[in-house]
Amino acid sequence: MKFINKRLSLVLLMLTGLTLTAQSKREKIDGVIGVVGDYVILDSDIDLEYIALKANGVDVKQISRCELFGKQLEEKLYAHQAIQDSIIVTDTEVESFMNEQIDVMVERVGSIDKVIAYYNKKNEEEFRNYFFEIIKTNKLTSAMQKKIVDEVEITPEEVRNFFKEIPEDEIPVFGAEVEVAQIVVKPVVSEEAKQATIAKLREIRREVLDGASFFTKAVLFSEDPGSSSNGGYYKMNRKTPFVKEFKEVAFSLAEGEISEPFETEFGYHIIMVDKIRGQEVELRHILITPKVSNEAVKAAKEKIEGIRTKIVNGEISFADAAKSSSDEKETRNNGGVLLNPRTMESRFELSKMDPSLYGQISALKEGEVSQPIMDQEQGKSKFYKIITVNNKTEEHKAEFSKDYMKIKDLALRDKQIKTIAKWTDEKIKETYIKIDKDYQNCDFTNNWIKK
Structure with a gap:
C-alpha cells in the first residue's frame, strides 16, 4: 500500500498529542534555534522532547534532532495561527487538565518533588508555570488542527475517484470481519439481598461517624477493585467519566459529609468527601454489591436456555429475542448487535x-x-449470555461496493492530509519564521527555510 502509506506519513500532523516542549514569547535568549510568529524554540526543548519520548518507552535511536525540531516548528505554527484566528483556550481549562496530568505523574513516580527533579525545575511553582505554557500551546495546536480537519468533507464521487487512482498492486487488503450479537440474562437480585447490603453500608457509615476510619473500612469491605486498596480514594471533577448517580451524590456533599447508601449499576455505595478544591472533589467511597443467590443464578441459566431453544427451533429470531428478553439495555434495541469500541x-x-x-x-x-x-x-x-455470528467476511482485497465505508474513511483521511499540507505551506509563507544556522541543513518535510 505504498500509495496510501506515502500520504499517511503526514497524518501525524493531525494526530499530534501532548508533548513536553517549552515555549515563551519572542526575545533574545541563548539557545534559541527557531522562531515561529511569537513563539520561540530552544535547543534545550529538543533535549526535553527526547526525555519525554524515552519516558513513554519510545526508542529514540532512529529519531534525529532535525525531526523533533521540525515537529516543534509545526506545533508552534498551529498555535500561532490559532491565536490569529481567535481560538480561545481558557486558563481554567488548562489548569484543570494540568492538575490531572500532574496527578498521573505523581502517581507514577511517587511524589511531586521527583517530578520537579525529573524536569530539572527549582520548585513546584516554576514547574507549574513551565507545564502550564506547554499545555496551553498544545491545546491551541489541537484546536487549530481540529478546525482545519473538521472543515473537510468528501463526496461519493471523490471516494470513487480516490479508489480508482490506487494502483492495482497497492489496493488495500481488509482482514476477516464478523458481526456479533448477544443476549444477556442477569440473575435477579432479591429485595432481601438489597436491604442487607444497604444495612451493612449504614452500619459502616454509623461506625465512621462514631470515629472509625473510613480508609480502613474501605480496605476491608469495598468491592471496588480500582480503589479499595487505597481506602476508596478518587479525585474527580464534573467531566470525570463516573456514572451519573455517583457524580450527583459526590457533588452534593460538603467536606467531611458522608452520604446515605445509594445505588448505581455497580451496586450500592457510600461516599465521604475529603476535600473540595474549586471544581475538583477528593473523596473516598465504599462499594458493596448485593449477593446473588444460587437459586437466582440457576433461574437465569434456565431462562437463557429456554430463549436459545426457541431461537434454534425457529420460533423466534435472535434479534427479536434480544429485543424482548435481553437484560443488556445497550444492545437489546439493536437486536443484540455489539459495537466495536474502536x-x-x-x-x-x-x-x-x-x-x-x-x-x-x-x-x-x-x-x-x-x-x-x-x-x-x-x-x-455474573450473568449468562448466548452469542451468534450474524455474518462473517473473509480476508479480501478491497471492493468498492462491499467496503465503501472503509474506502471512504481512507479517502477522507487522504483529503484531510492534502488540506493540512496546503494549509501549512500557505501559513509558512505568511508567518515570520527564523531557523538557526545550525539547523538550516536539516531535510525538513515543510519549507521552513523558505527557499
Missing part, C-alpha cells in the same frame, strides 16, 4: 478483536447460536 461500527476485525470475545465466537458458524456462557464485567455480578 470504530463504533458493528463489524469486528478478527485480528484485532478482544481475545476473550474471539474465544467465544471463533468456533461459531454464521447464524449458529452458542451454548449459554457465564460471564462477568469488572465490578459487576
